[in-house]
Amino acid sequence: MNRRRFLGVGASVLGAGALAAVAGPAAARLFAEGHPGRLLSSGLDLPEPFQVPLPVPAVLQPVRTDATADYYEITQRVAELEILPGVRTEAWTYGGTFPGPTVVTRSGRAAVVKHRNELPVPSVVHLHGGHTPADSDGYPVDLLLPVGSSSAGQRAAGMPGMSDMPGMAGMGHEAGRTAEGERTHTYPGKQRAATLWYHDHRMGFTGPGVWRGLAGFHLVHDDEESALPLPRGDRDLPLMLADRSFTEDGSFRYPAIDEDLASPGVTDDYMNGVLGDVILVNGAPWPRLDVDRARYRLRLLNASNARPYRLRLDPQPSGGDALVQIGSDGGLLAAPIAHDVLEIAPAERFDIVVDFSRYAPGTSVRLLNLFGSGRTAEVMRFDVSGKKVGDDSTVPDELSAVEELDASAVDVTRKFVFRRSGSYGWTINGDLYRPGRDLARPALGSTERWRFTSDLHHPVHVHLNQFQVLSRNGRDPGPYDGGWKDTVDLRPAEAVEVLVRFTDYQGTYMMHCHNLEHEDMAMMADFTVQ
């Protein structure tokens, strides 16, 4: 990979020397690697690509419904999975699968999800992109302790990893604890159609939790989306991209500082992020999918801990513009944007339509990752069928009425500086995360301008409300910044301004880097809407 191109505009203007002065010698070393993270090699032979059919996670059926809500139950448990052909891998799962089951909800209806924890560790469930009341959002110390683990009085005490966490006792919300080992999250559904995902968010251990399998899709539909002639049914596919590494015996390999996960974080070499050498899509290594010569809606999610992807189809259809973006993290765009390549940072979603009728019957189309090298430069393959099929889908020129937030109506501007700390971990505005300390107190109903600046590569995520990107390095937003977003990718030495309006719910929420190793090593902050 070309280092200069990867670093982007900000870094080439500043120069590596200037950046090193800003971020210190340790950062200079990471910077010189040119990657947000370091490759962790597997201890077994990797399978040939394009052998395994693409799995699609099952849709979770509600256990009951009433006039205003649908009720779901998910049990978190250890499961033996066959991820690499012929190899058994013990995973931490939602309901026994990785990815977990897809929750499909309707805007305007509440979804009530009861989680039961049968894992050997505490967990926290967060709906990423959800517009959620604080007590259901999955604040990182709102632990769901395993069934049978302790009495109410000593929730965290004695659990692996919980003893040395300052500020743990008495934090967290009681609401939703329905029984020992169970917790109910209420998602009111006051949000537009969008591709969301749920994942573990345990304080200090989100990286290993997600790496071992705690992630799933949550799709919200609404009437505006349903009225559009977009591809649907079997031609509307969620695709969860995630890299992983495996040990000789088939377990997930992860460079935790402490194998028993008694203290958070990874060994020094992996501090800037863990990159796996196996690319999974929906939990299968480099899968393949038979496609009709028709349009497909692909809901891309980057669920990797630290790896960004630069996606391109190979071959490109003649005329290019193969990846027609119709949505972002927060749902449909106002109008489609055609791309030849798509950059997707951890936690971002891109909703795209690909028209495979632009390919001759029998064409094999690979999805490449131009940021990868060797095996990680490939993602999956689409095999275009020869048979004639009907396709009445289209991509309309107008997709959605998207309200544009008004920069001149901003009440407050705040700055957040994302950088490595001199000694341990990663900081926001110079501070390591401490639960209960607010970095901002926006007023309910107000619109704020948040300015994020970075030393290295940081995908910045804000809970509660989607935002709109106002500028990147003082200029217009980039090609991947369109629409409502909840995660924005900062490359080294960049400055990104976003507009965010805080609506509906008061309380304490998170903003953090979604490189999960950075997150676990303290690059998080609270903000309280009041």
Ligand code: C2O
């Ligand atoms: Cu997807 Cu606070 O995270």
Ligand code: CU
């Ligand atoms: Cu989130």
Ligand code: CU
């Ligand atoms: Cu980061």
